[in-house]
Amino acid sequence: MADEATPVVVSVSAANNPAPVVAASPAIRAEALRGAADRLDRQARNASPAAADVIRADADELRRMADETQPDASTTARVLSARHRSAEADVTRVTDLYEQWVKAGPPPLGTSMSRWWDARLAELHDAIRPRKETAR
Secondary structure, eight states: OOOTTSOOOOOOOTTTOOGGGSSSOHHHHHHHHHHHHHHHHHHHHTSOHHHHHHHHHHHHHHHHHHHHHSOOHHHHHHHHHHHHHHHHHHHHHHHHHHHHHHHHOSOOTTOOHHHHHHHHHHHHHHHHSOOOOOOO
């Protein structure tokens, strides 16, 4: 049994347990770290003075980690620019496919509707997510 004069302090340091935010993008990871730091600050308000100091130190460590994780503006701009170009290419492929379908018209008589739609869905899938070339 612990002595009442000696507070028992449990540290919830992100340095010891970074697992919940490791797999995210840097911006999301930084935001998650800041959120965790804010939660620790709220917990520190209700803790004993000794525990509050340790909890606030952990919150400060989380904020430091968030500042180190946050990408600079040029990196963010490059990533968003690449995503925009990729999205434009996807939209162009889907629009071209739509125009091709409009030009082709309805399925010919006697064609199985389910196979005709399956073929269209396969084309749409390939337009949205092109198949990777396999090296032989």
